[in-house]
Every structure is written in structure tokens, then in C-alpha cells.
Amino acid sequence: MLILECPYCGVNADETELHAGGEAHLKRFGPEASDEEFEGYLFVRENPKGVHLERWQHRYGCGKWFHAARCTTTLEVFGTYPAQTLAPPKELVAKIKEKRPDWTWREFGGAST
Amino acid sequence: MSDMAVITRADARGMITLRGDLGSAKMKKAVKAATDQAIPTSGQFLGNGDKGVAWMSPDELLLIVPYDGVAQAIEVLEQALVKTHFLAVDVSDARATFTVSGDGTRDVLARLCPVDLHPDSFGTGQVRRTRLAQIAAAFWMHDAGFDVVCFRSVADYAEGVLTRAATTGEKTGFFA
Known part of the structure; x- marks a missing residue:
């Protein structure tokens, strides 16, 4: 059972109270974008075997969307953070890197940064 | 073996969904005027089943008032929150x-x-x-x-x- 702490109400919400919203931090490309950019926005996704950044909605609770960092193989939850951001908090990235030094995820947490 | 609890369907209660900036002074006054309660903190319920206020989300409260007093309570809220962005709606029924x-x-x-x-x-x-x-x-x-x-x-x-x-x-x- 996956349990995530909602960053808005502080509740430890279990999976059945939540709604999964797919990958976090997608950048939207609109009408003026190139075909490649639009294709990337629509279809190209990370599919990591490891730590993933995801969107979740506390659907049966406060109804707010938030972000979570979760390992797709062990289900270890590294943390959750509010949705009003374009990147994961530095502390969270540091926490992930500490346990998974090789972790990379799009432009965040690259091995060289 | 006796039952663990008794379930009773309660009489209709007046309920108002109130959304807006919960941190504002106007909201504080409005909630006080309508329910005699302060703004609850996250996950808190103040008052009782006749007059109370429940924290629903960072921008939403559920106000409990007597069933007959809903229209009056909404009027009080609308006056107190005039010129701010808010929503007060009767959800009793x-x-x-x-x-x-x-x-x-x-x-x-x-x-x-x-x-x-x-x-x-x-x-x-x-x-x-x-x-x-x-x-x-x-x-x-x-x-x-x-x-x-x-x-x-x-x-x-x-x-x-x-x-x-x-x-x-x-x-x-x-x-x-």
C-alpha cells in the first residue's frame, strides 16, 4: 500500500484516497510549437526503473494536486511537495541523490549537477 | 454480543461551503459573525453540530448553522466579505x-x-x-x-x- 503525505493538509493519505496524475513537471507546448516539441509534450515520458517524480491528487481529501518522488521498484517515498513549482525542492533532490547517487530525471538531478 | 455503535441519521442541518482566502482578516470576521467561531487550523473542527466550522482544505471551510438560519448566515457572510474573492453556497440539502x-x-x-x-x-x-x-x-x-x-x-x-x-x-x- 502506497501512503503519501498530502503537503496541503498534512494527512497521511493512502493510495485509495488519491488519484494518480502521471508524470510531474511537464512543460506544455502550444500552437506555436514545433512538431518535435509538441510530440514530446504529448507522448515522450520518463519511464524510470527507480525514483520517479509524479503528480497526485488528494481526491477524497482536500482535492489539491501535489507532487511526489517515489521509487517505482521499491515504492519508497522520498517526499511530497506542493504543485506550485516548476522543479522539485533542492532538499528533496539531495535526499534522493544521497541514496541513489546515479539518479537522473529529465533536467533535474543529472549526474553532473 | 452488543453492537459496537449506534448509527442515527441526523435531522437536516444548515451547511454552507465557504471558499476564499482563509488567512484574511475579513474572512476571520465573516466566520466569527456567522458561526461565533474562529478560523480552524488544518484538520480542526470548532463548535458543535448546531453551530460549527470544519476545515476542509487550505481554501475551504464547511460552516454548520441551524437549518433555518442558512439564508441569514449567507447574507452575513456576503456582507462581511464584500469586494473580496469568495464563494458561499448553501449545500444543506x-x-x-x-x-x-x-x-x-x-x-x-x-x-x-x-x-x-x-x-x-x-x-x-x-x-x-x-x-x-x-x-x-x-x-x-x-x-x-x-x-x-x-x-x-x-x-x-x-x-x-x-x-x-x-x-x-x-x-x-x-x-x-
């Missing part, structure tokens, strides 16, 4: 309320909701919006047990699952 009382109330709700109901984690004056079996619901704890609120369209379902949870099986003993 959209909701059903149940009271759960007895010595096994925590067991009854723990069977239906994915909530840690141990006395160390959940006590009097706390409110939780969650899932009750297959439906959305909210409940808060007071001295005599729990008040459970759900949509009226699923009230029969809620009554059924609550009653079944309260009248079958044994207490777990986890909440003693």
Missing part, C-alpha cells in the same frame, strides 16, 4: 449527516475509512475528509462520538455500510 455513537465508534469508522483512528492520532475536535467504503465523506469527532457527512444521493449506501460495520463482528481492541 445536498448532504446527509449521520451520528455514530457508542463505545466502538472508532472501530466502525476504521473498518470503512483508510484513516489512523487511534486515540493518539485522531481525537475530539478533529475533522477528516476521506473515503467511506466507496464514497466520499467527512467526519469529525466530538465528545459523544462521530458526526459523518456525505452526499445525500449516496445516503442510503452510507447508512447501510455504517450499520453493517456497527452491528457485525467484534471490536479489534486496537482503540482501547
